[in-house]
Amino acid sequence: MQHNQSSNGIGRSIALTLAVASLTACGSESTAASNAAQGNAAMSAAVSAQPTATPQAAPAVMTLPVEHAIYGDVERGSCARARRAFFYDGTNYGYVSPVEPGWNDTAYFEINRIARVGPPARGSAFYDYYRGYTLVWTTENAEAEEDILGIKAEGNGRIRSIAASSGPKGDMFSEETFQKCTFAQLSPRMQAAIRAERPQLAGGIAAADSAGASASIPAPIAPFNIRPGHYVPVGAACGTTSDMIFYYDGRRAGWIDLSPFAANRMEPVASARRRGADWVVDAVTGETLHVQAADKISVGDPNTGVETMRWCPASEVRASAQAH
Secondary structure, eight states, X not given: OEEEEOTTTTTHHHHHHHHHHHHHXXXXXXXXXHHHTTTOHHHHHHHHTOOOOOOOOOOOBSSOSSOSEEXXXXXXXXXXXXXXXXXXXXXXXXXXXXXXXXXXXXXXXXXXXXEEEEOOOTTSXXXXXXXXXXXXXXXXXXXXXXXXXXXXXXXXXXXXXEEEEEETTEEEEEEEEEEEEOGGGSOHHHHHHXXXXXXXXXXXXXXXXXXXXXXXXXXXXXXXXXXXXXXXXXXXXXXXXXXOEEEEOSSEEEXXXXXXXXXXXXXXXXXXXXXXXXXXXXXXXXXXXXXXXXXXXXXXXXXXXXXXXXXXXXXXXXXXXXXX
């Protein structure tokens, strides 16, 4: 559900009044301090040199305030009739919508790796919308201030989400409400869509958590100082069957197409050369690799363009891409 608001909507005037009241109070304290210290030049200088306060992001917390679970939208009243599902497993969140005649011609799946979570920054542009929500930044929008997902629990297994952004006619925001569902409570179409894209959720989030905990996340290794393993396009699921995958293990690097993994298509990492902040991994094509984070890279050449990729556990990528 999406709404438009003018730039003065949703309590902006209230926030401004509170800010003015706060600054007035601070001013009164400064005046009192100045009068008490009159004649003391050093103290006066210290008071007058106080920096102007600017909005600061609140410290991030580590988890969302909702259970690791699958949640169905509440528009049609039950888990079995949900057309859209939200899931959260502690590391990722995402959405699933199955094929449904007259509604969805194709199934939809989205997964987002969580970079950090925390409360909205007091004084930020969309604070009035996000107040009371825990915000979730992904590896793609880790520094953004708008279009951030906000989540809060509402009791009885329900959660509410919100996302706010600027629009041509003022602020825009969308809200959704979901209810906790077991996998068995979902419709057969929804179950099939989840099994196709995120099969570990079929056994329940607890089972997925256990599986994830047993699989250790490898530390970055030289020379690229990124996690060894498979990298898929940031907009794709780890189990994608239609995208090329970039592979790196510290000794070799290269692309895995839709054919089975072929060691002879890998390039020896020893031949890679630095070019500024990038690595030239293929001298013939001019392909370069740019490290954005330990689990996020950009790879490409002048002819094919650059693709941003994210790391995935080997257990989640397609079987044909397994290295040997």
